[in-house]
Every structure is written in structure tokens, then in C-alpha cells.
Amino acid sequence: xxxxxxxxxxxxxxxxxxxxxxxxxxxxxxxxxxxxxxxxxxxxxxxxxxxxxxxxxxxxxxxxxxxxxxxxxxxxxxxxxxxxxxxxxxxxxxxxxxxxxxxxxxxxxxxxxxxxxxxxxxxxxxxxxxxxxxxxxxxxxxxxxxxxxxxxxxxxxxxxxxxxxxxxxxxxxxxxxxxxxxxxxxxxxxxxxxxxxxxxxxxxxxxxxxxxxxxxxxxxxxxxxxxxxxxxxxxxxxxxxxxxxxxxxxxxxxxxxxxxxxxxxxxxxxxxxxxxxxxxxxxxxxxxxxxxxxxxxxxxxxxxxxxxxxxxxxxxxxxxxxxxxxxxxxxxxxxxxxxxxxxxxxxxxxxxxxxxxxxxxxxxxxxxxxxxxxxxxxxxxxxxxxxxxxxxxxxxxxxxxxxxxxxxxxxxxxxxxxxxxxxxxxxxxxxxxxxxxxxxxxxxxxxxxxxxxxxxxxxxxxxxxxxxxxxxxxxxxxxxxxxxxxxxxxxxxxxxxxxxxxxxxxxxxxxxxxxxxxxxxxxxxxxxxxxxxxxxxxxxxxxxxxxxxxxxxxxxxxxxxxxxxxxxxxxxxxxxxxxxx
Numbered sequence: 322x323x324x325x326x327x328x329x330x331x332x333x334x335x336x337x338x339x340x341x342x343x344x345x346x347x348x349x350x351x352x353x354x355x356x357x358x359x360x361x362x363x364x365x366x367x368x369x370x371x372x373x374x375x376x377x378x379x380x381x382x383x384x385x386x387x388x389x390x391x392x393x394x395x396x397x398x399x400x401x402x403x404x405x406x407x408x409x410x411x412x413x414x415x416x417x418x419x420x421x422x423x424x425x426x427x428x429x430x431x432x433x434x435x436x437x438x439x440x441x442x443x444x445x446x447x448x449x450x451x452x453x454x455x456x457x458x459x460x461x462x463x464x465x466x467x468x469x470x471x472x473x474x475x476x477x478x479x480x481x482x483x484x485x486x487x488x489x490x491x492x493x494x495x496x497x498x499x500x501x502x503x504x505x506x507x508x509x510x511x512x513x514x515x516x517x518x519x520x521x522x523x524x525x526x527x528x529x530x531x532x533x534x535x536x537x538x539x540x541x542x543x544x545x546x547x548x549x550x551x552x553x554x555x556x557x558x559x560x561x562x563x564x565x566x567x568x569x570x571x572x573x574x575x576x577x578x579x580x581x582x583x584x585x586x587x588x589x590x591x592x593x594x595x596x597x598x599x600x601x602x603x604x605x606x607x608x609x610x611x612x613x614x615x616x617x618x619x620x621x622x623x624x625x626x627x628x629x630x631x632x633x634x635x636x637x638x639x640x641x642x643x644x645x646x647x648x649x650x651x652x653x654x655x656x657x658x659x660x661x662x663x664x665x666x667x668x669x670x671x672x673x674x675x676x677x678x679x680x681x682x683x684x685x686x687x688x689x690x691x692x693x694x695x696x697x698x699x700x701x702x703x704x705x706x707x708x709x710x711x712x713x714x715x716x717x718x719x720x721x722x723x724x725x726x727x728x729x730x731x732x733x734x735x736x737x738x739x740x741x742x743x744x745x746x747x748x749x750x751x752x753x754x755x756x757x758x759x760x761x762x763x764x765x766x767x768x769x770x771x772x773x774x775x776x777x778x779x780x781x782x783x784x785x786x787x788x789x790x791x792x793x794x795x796x797x798x799x800x801x802x803x804x805x806x807x808x809x810x811x812x813x814x815x816x817x818x819x820x821x822x823x824x825x826x827x828x829x830x831x832x833x834x835x836x837x838x839x840x841x842x843x844x845x846x847x848x849x850x851x852x853x854x855x856x857x858x859x860x861x862x863x864x865x866x867x868x869x870x871x872x873x874x875x876x877x878x879x880x881x882x883x884x885x886x887x888x889x890x891x892x893x894x895x896x897x898x899x900x901x902x
Contacts, residue, residue: 389589
């Protein structure tokens with residue numbers, strides 16, 4: 322594509338996407354459906370500027386968005402929490418794949434002459450779309466909910482099933498064992514080795530590199546190193562014939578215990594959002610409307626039956642695993658679509674002659690349309706879940722979030738963990754109030770984390786940092802940043818991101834105090850002036866003035882916005898005294 326054509330295509334895509342997303346969000350259908358419709362409008366099967374080969378290239382490129390999405394999920398999923406999901410992950414997830422694959426294969430055998438194609442199609446359609454489901458859960462703030470964690474465990478098991486499913490393609494093509502150059506045991510051994518390599522690098526090497534760069538305050542190299550770690554993990558899994566998203570998830574989970582996890586998330590989140598939007602557009606481009614029009618009834622039947630089978634299987638299995646009817650309904654409809662990995666499987670099956678061109682077009686179209694229907698199916702599942710919500714309270718007792726032993730969600734955010742922030746945090750901890758603190762000094766963060774304080778490396782002035790899901794429920798922000806401009810910038814950002822949150826701040830002087838109040842801080846306390854007032858009160862008490870009188874005097878000074886001392890040196894911005902020669 323020449324530069325002029327690229328610019329024209331990009332402008333057209335952005336205009337159509339912005340209009341479609343605005344319209345669909347206005348009617349409560351979500352932005353994902355708007356992006357899918359955008360892909361249909363600008364795609365090769367309509368008068369759009371893209372051609373079929375370009376769609377494949379765009380879809381392969383935008384799969385990086387899925388990689389970053391799973392990496393960010395891994396940052397929020399500590400290894401202990403994943404272990405708590407083992408029953409759902411290996412039990413429910415495995416049964417869902419096997420049962421769904423068997424039932425769908427039996428259905429597809431009615432339309433296909435041989436079992437190999439039916440088995441392959443059944444196994445492929447048993448998988449769901451990690452990109453769609455995880456993105457919707459994050460957008461709705463439900464990734465930590467009971468149904469969100471159940472759906473996530475099933476999706477993770479589906480990613481683990483990629484290796485045997487890829488190995489199944491040449492087996493079905495040859496109607497015999499795998500070719501000698503790619504024995505199954507060797508492929509499994511390579512996969513295990515790659516998983517181990519990703520875990521070791523993510524647990525030991527990457528944190529040390531990030532620590533060195535943070536101490537040097539080299540933010541550009543910090544971002545590039547984090548991005549390189551994600552892509553390297555994805556590449557390693559791809560070499561082993563596994564899902565790239567699985568490698569990114571493992572890398573994220575290894576870094577989830579690092580003090581840099583919050584800053585990494587804030588750094589990569591904007592890039593993930595752009596690539597995920599393009600991914601949904603690329604999926605929309607894959608819908609061949611003309612080909613479907615040649616077999617409309619058969620196509621519609623396939624979509625309805627496959628979705629119905631997956632809903633029935635998922636709902637039944639979830640009930641057997643004790644999730645409750647409400648959660649079972651949400652999970653069943655949420656995972657009823659086809660997965661993006663099906664594009665890869667059907668492409669390989671077509672190349673090896675397992676399926677013909679018509680079956681390939683039909684299968685890809687079923688995946689695309691089922692994805693297109695996902696927002697509507699999720700709404701249907703939510704409504705059904707609300708009707709089934711009158712189940713006994715005891716059914717939810719097997720699963721808790723956060724799991725037992727996990728820290729509670731923080732109620733207070735302390736920005737800056739120097740002498741003032743540390744004092745505030747110590748008092749909060751002594752009263753049992755959960756908090757989280759941030760500081761941009763890597764050495765200071767390392768010191769306090771080694772003593773068990775919940776301190777993370779991060780710049781609270783970064784818009785994406787405070788916008789992360791883990792900080793959305795804080796009730797109070799305590800600003801203890803010493804730098805005037807950084808404190809005002811952070812206060813302005815936090816007030817814009819969270820209009821309802823209470824912000825209290827430490828200020829060096831009255832001028833900084835006034836600037837913070839204008840920026841949206843609820844209360845600001847001039848540090849040196851407060852120390853001076855306390856010293857004055859002690860002086861008066863030493864001269865015989867009662868503590869009640871001095872208390873009233875201090876209250877009067879504070880209640881009048883320090884009017885008594887505003888003409889003094891505290892009203893001017895603080896400048897350090899010159900050092901005598």
C-alpha cells in the first residue's frame with residue numbers, strides 16, 4: 322500500500338470507527354460492536370479500501386493487542402490466585418473443551434462426508450474468544466467478579482489446549498501419526514522448555530533490568546524493556562506452537578509481584594487499547610457478506626446451533642461445578658462465540674486439505690458473526706442471570722474475591738512515600754486501613770518494600786496509572802509530594818479522573834497550598850506553617866497560657882485560612898536560603 326493510499330484508508334477507518342462507536346455506545350451496545358461494524362463497512366467484501374491480503378496482514382499485526390491484553394491480565398493475577406482457580410481451570414475448563422468439541426463434531430458430521438473435518442471443526446469451535454471476553458470484562462469492571470474469574474479460568478485452559486489442537490491438524494490430514502520431523506513428544510518437550518524459560522526470565526532477569534533503569538530514571542528504556550519482555554515471551558510461545566497470548570500472560574504473572582507492576586501497566590495500557598480496537602476492526606473485515614448470501618439458511622443454522630450447543634454445555638458444567646445458576650448463565654452466554662485462534666486452525670486445515678474452500682469460508686464467517694453477536698449475547702446472559710439471582714447465598718461460598726489470604730482492596734492511595742508519606746502509611750496500617758503507596762524513587766521503594774510496606778514504583782502524574790482498575794475504588798488520596806509543580810499536576814489529574822474522591826495534600830507553604838486547592842484538593846496543609854503554629858502553641862503554654870486557649874487560637878488561625886499570618890514569609894513560594902561562601 323503506497324503512502325497516499327495508506328493515509329486515505331487510515332482517515333476513512335478512523336472516521337467510520339468514531340461514528341460507529343459513538344452511535345453504538347449511545348444505544349448501550351458497547352464500543353466493540355461498533356468496531357466490528359466498522360470493519361464490515363471498510364473491509365474488502367464491501368466497497369471499502371482494503372483488499373483480502375491486507376486484512377490478513379492487519380489481523381496478524383493487531384493480534385499484538387491480544388498479547389498485551391493477556392499480559393496486563395497477568396500483571397493482576399498473582400501465582401497464588403491462579404492456584405486458587407485450579408479446580409475451575411483444569412476441571413471445568415478441560416471438560417468444557419472436550420464435551421463442546423464432541424457435541425459440535427456430531428452436529429457437523431451431518432453436513433460433512435468424513436470425520437476428520439468434523440472433529441477439527443468441533444475442537445476449534447469449542448474455543449472462545451479471549452480478546453472479546455477479557456476486553457468486555459475489563460471495560461465493565463467485572464474481571465474480579467465470580468463470573469469474570471470463572472470465564473477467565475476457562476479461557477486460560479483453552480489457550481493451553483492450543484498445542485494438542487495444532488498437533489491434531491496434520492494427524493487428521495494424514496489419517497495417521499504425525500510426520501517424523503515433528504513428533505508430538507518433541508513438540509510437547511519444546512513447549513514445556515519454552516514455558517520454563519519464560520518463567521525464569523520473567524521472575525529473575527526482567528525485574529533486575531527494570532530496577533536498574535528505574536534507579537537511573539530512564540523511562541524510555543523502561544518502557545522499551547517492558548515491551549520487549551512481552552513480545553519475547555509471545556515469540557517464545559509461538560516458536561513452541563502455542564498461543565502467543567499465553568506467553569504474554571505468563572510474563573505478566575511473573576512480574577505481578579514486582580514493585581514495578583503498576584507502572585508497567587500504566588505504560589502499556591494505551592498501546593493495548595489502540596491495538597485491540599484495530600483487532601476488532603480486522604475481525605469485522607473478515608466477514609464475507611457475499612459468500613454468506615449464497616447459503617444464508619445453512620449459515621444461520623450453523624451459527625445458532627453452535628452458539629446453542631456451547632451455551633447448553635457451559636451452563637450445565639458450571640452448575641455441576643457449583644457456580645450457581647446466575648454465574649452459570651453469565652459465563653455460558655459470554656463464552657458462546659468462536660475464538661480468534663480458529664482463523665489459524667482453519668487456515669492450516671485448508672492448506673493441508675482437511676477442509677475445502679467452502680467449509681473454510683463458512684467456518685471463518687461463523688467465527689466472525691458469533692463474535693459480532695457477543696455484546697448482544699452478553700446482555701442476554703446478564704438479563705437471564707438477574708432473573709436467576711434469587712439462588713441461595715451459600716452457593717457462592719466456594720469462591721471469594723479477593724481469595725482468602727489476599728490483601729483487601731486499598732481504600733487510601735498515598736502519593737509519595739518519603740518521611741511524610743511513610744508516617745501516614747504507618748498510621749493507616751496501625752488502624753487496619755488498607756492502603757497503597759507510590760513513589761518515583763526506585764531505591765526508596767525497594768527499601769520500604771523490603772520491610773513489608775505496600776509501596777510501588779510509579780509516577781502518580783501518569784494519567785494511565787491512576788486510571789488503572791486496581792485504583793478505581795480508593796476513597797481517599799493523600800498527596801505528600803514535595804515538588805510544587807508535580808503535586809499540582811497530580812492533583813489536577815486525580816480530580817479529573819476521579820471527581821468523587823477526597824484528596825488531602827501536604828504543601829510546603831501557603832502559596833503551594835492555594836495552588837493545590839485551586840487544582841481540586843479537598844484540604845491542603847502548609848507543612849512549615851503548621852510546624853510553626855505548633856511551636857508557637859508550645860511557647861504560649863510554657864508561658865502559662867492554658868492548652869484550651871492555645872487550641873482555640875490555632876483553630877481560629879486555621880478556620881480563617883491562615884489570615885493572621887498571610888502577610889508573612891509563608892505566603893511567598895519557598896526558596897532555599899543561599900549557602901554562605
